[in-house]
Amino acid sequence: MTAKPSVWRLIWAEVRANRTAQSAIAIILLLIIFALCAPWLARHDPLVLNLETARFIPPFFMEGGSFLHPFGTDSSGRDVFARVLFGGRISLALGFLPVLIGAGFGVPMGLLSGYLGGRSDQFLMRVNDCLLAFPSILLALILVAFLGQGIVNLMIAVGLAYAPTFARVSRSSALGERNKEYVLGAFANGASLQRILFRHLLPNILNSLVVVATMSFASALLESAGLSFLGLGVRPPTPEWGAMLAEGKADFYQAWWTLVFPGAAIFLTVISLNMLGDALRDALDPRSERRGT
Amino acid sequence: MFVRHALQRFISSIPVLLLLTLALFGALKLIPGDIALVMAGERATPERVEYIRESLHLNDPWWMQYGLYLKKLIFEADLGHSLLHDQPILTLFSTAVPATIELATAALLIAIPLGLFLGVVSAVARRSWWDRIASLVALTGVSMPIFWLALLLMWFFSLNLGWLPTSGRLSDEVLFDPATESVFRMYVLDGLFFGLSGRGWDLFFSACRYLVLPAVALSTIPMAHICRMTRSAMLDVLQQDYIRTARAKGLSKFKIVLKHAARNAALPVVTIMFLQAGALFGGAVITETMFAWPGLGKLLVESIGSRDFPMVQSGTLFVGVVFVFFNLLGDLVVGWLDPRIKQSAAQGRGHGA
Numbered sequence: 001m002t003a004k005p006s007v008w009r010l011i012w013a014e015v016r017a018n019r020t021a022q023s024a025i026a027i028i029l030l031l032i033i034f035a036l037c038a039p040w041l042a043r044h045d046p047l048v049l050n051l052e053t054a055r056f057i058p059p060f061f062m063e064g065g066s067f068l069h070p071f072g073t074d075s076s077g078r079d080v081f082a083r084v085l086f087g088g089r090i091s092l093a094l095g096f097l098p099v100l101i102g103a104g105f106g107v108p109m110g111l112l113s114g115y116l117g118g119r120s121d122q123f124l125m126r127v128n129d130c131l132l133a134f135p136s137i138l139l140a141l142i143l144v145a146f147l148g149q150g151i152v153n154l155m156i157a158v159g160l161a162y163a164p165t166f167a168r169v170s171r172s173s174a175l176g177e178r179n180k181e182y183v184l185g186a187f188a189n190g191a192s193l194q195r196i197l198f199r200h201l202l203p204n205i206l207n208s209l210v211v212v213a214t215m216s217f218a219s220a221l222l223e224s225a226g227l228s229f230l231g232l233g234v235r236p237p238t239p240e241w242g243a244m245l246a247e248g249k250a251d252f253y254q255a256w257w258t259l260v261f262p263g264a265a266i267f268l269t270v271i272s273l274n275m276l277g278d279a280l281r282d283a284l285d286p287r288s289e290r291r292g293t
Numbered sequence: 294m295f296v297r298h299a300l301q302r303f304i305s306s307i308p309v310l311l312l313l314t315l316a317l318f319g320a321l322k323l324i325p326g327d328i329a330l331v332m333a334g335e336r337a338t339p340e341r342v343e344y345i346r347e348s349l350h351l352n353d354p355w356w357m358q359y360g361l362y363l364k365k366l367i368f369e370a371d372l373g374h375s376l377l378h379d380q381p382i383l384t385l386f387s388t389a390v391p392a393t394i395e396l397a398t399a400a401l402l403i404a405i406p407l408g409l410f411l412g413v414v415s416a417v418a419r420r421s422w423w424d425r426i427a428s429l430v431a432l433t434g435v436s437m438p439i440f441w442l443a444l445l446l447m448w449f450f451s452l453n454l455g456w457l458p459t460s461g462r463l464s465d466e467v468l469f470d471p472a473t474e475s476v477f478r479m480y481v482l483d484g485l486f487f488g489l490s491g492r493g494w495d496l497f498f499s500a501c502r503y504l505v506l507p508a509v510a511l512s513t514i515p516m517a518h519i520c521r522m523t524r525s526a527m528l529d530v531l532q533q534d535y536i537r538t539a540r541a542k543g544l545s546k547f548k549i550v551l552k553h554a555a556r557n558a559a560l561p562v563v564t565i566m567f568l569q570a571g572a573l574f575g576g577a578v579i580t581e582t583m584f585a586w587p588g589l590g591k592l593l594v595e596s597i598g599s600r601d602f603p604m605v606q607s608g609t610l611f612v613g614v615v616f617v618f619f620n621l622l623g624d625l626v627v628g629w630l631d632p633r634i635k636q637s638a639a640q641g642r643g644h645g646a
Contacts, residue, residue, distance in 0.1 A: 135572045145597040145605045146320045229440045263441035271436035
């Protein structure tokens with residue numbers, strides 16, 4: 001009998017062999033580092049206005065632009081580069097934290113439901129299937145409508161919208177594991193329910209969860225930015241990629257750079273995460289097609 | 294057999310809808326503070342607050358409120374009164390829903406053929422350049438923020454090239470009064486009707502021009518999903534034994550793909566098509582707002598921004614009904630395509646509970 005290789009070792013093996021995954025990780029890490037180091041990399045405060053001398057300065061490669069404002073300035077004379085960097089902090093957090101919230105609610109629910117089975121399982125999954133039928137942006141939108149607007153509510157709304165996805169995945173994985181010997185053994189040893197769920201089942205279903213989390217990170221980021229763009233999430237002047245696009249929308253006849261850079265940042269992050277998710281799915285998910293067949 | 298299956302599925306979706314009404318009703322109760330005050334806004338007169346309180350029956354116990362809400366909903370088709378527009382919500386829906394249907398249909402007409410084509414091509418020519426390009430297109434489609442794509446499309450096609458208008462549904466120059474002259478409330482169809490009845494084709498061409506950009510923007514996500522699903526379903530099928538048999542018989546590749554593989558790969562693809570259609574017909578929140586397309590999605594966003602809760606409630610309910618309906622429709626079509634599913638569902642019910 002061979003031990004199941006750990007999730008992280010499988011991921012490492014996949015990443016070592018897969019160049020797409022490598023570049024995706026590199027881009028994501030770079031973006032995170034940029035966002036974290038924003039105060040040292042940006043020469044301007046993202047919130048300081050300069051209406052007299054610095055309105056609509058084009059980016060460095062155009063006539064009239066300079067490296068003082070590499071991405072140019074917006075209608076209020078704020079530095080777009082600084083805003084993109086600082087915006088990355090909020091935008092990335094608005095992708096990542098909702099995933100944690102969604103997993104925090106969904107995973108225990110799914111594990112419990114799958115492990116216990118029976119009528120409560122049937123009922124919970126029925127409700128879950130209804131929720132899954134809605135696209136998550138709509139769920140988040142409705143939750144925002146009732147919770148009210150603001151960064152924290154946005155995070156909670158987007159996060160809760162992902163709970164059904166996590167619940168479904170962890171339920172079906174738990175269902176596959178519940179009758180295996182190690183679980184039965186733990187039960188026979190008198191392990192508590194909590195211990196069985198989180199010490200025994202959880203580590204064994206991490207495979208699927210890692211894949212779902214990566215994909216959800218991408219779409220949660222997209223949705224948070226979308227809601228902010230609609231004016232239902234992060235409000236200007238706070239730098240956030242979606243909110244920046246909403247602000248820049250009015251100036252796009254004069255200053256395309258106020259739109260292209262934050263939008264490109266969203267696109268780059270999301271496509272990297274999706275590429276990574278695809279690679280991880282190939283490596284970790286037993287149901288997906290194996291590479292090389 | 295099929296009718297019975299359809300009926301069963303239909304009946305089983307009723308509790309789902311009831312649960313949805315209860316959830317929406319409950320959500321309205323969970324809003325902190327005095328709901329009537331919240332809805333009226335800070336500067337409202339006491340009479341206005343009292344009017345809202347009365348019209349929502351806030352003075353009654355909750356179960357009576359819910360019963361009344363359901364009764365009005367089911368027997369009188371009363372969806373409530375929008376506070377923002379000061380109109381019955383049903384009236385607002387009667388113009389918004391056709392607009393959404395028009396846009397969603399146009400987007401699906403782009404997304405489905407393109408998604409299927411790219412998916413089939415990349416599965417058949419696996420690992421070729423075709424496959425790589427199609428996969429890249431699909432990946433871009435899922436990763437592209439649709440609001441950004443919309444802005445880029447507007448910037449390029451409207452501003453730089455001047456080919457297409459940026460927003461709205463119709464040019465001012467067209468002599469057409471939607472309130473009285475529109476038959477279908479879908480301007481492309483109205484235009485077709487006008488043209489065929491000899492009143493000129495201006496309306497038709499104008500309506501089409503305004504439809505192109507939002508439809509293209511909206512089609513990217515369903516196109517990408519359909520493409521990915523088609524590719525993986527086709528790859529699954531192409532590895533099966535019967536495909537090898539067909540190939541051994543000497544059938545042409547074209548015939549194998551079309552006759553043997555496509556039929557068997559169709560099930561997951563049809564399912565995802567109906568899911569995507571449900572999402573589009575429920576109102577494209579971002580696209581409609583971007584292009585000032587007066588559909589359901591835009592209505593919903595406006596009502597959330599201005600805390601028009603009756604509108605939010607009814608809008609969400611409507612969207613929910615559309616989803617459940619399309620899910621059901623998808624299930625039925627899949628069941629019709631593959632009789633095995635019905636049987637296993639019937640057997641599963643025997644020892645499932």
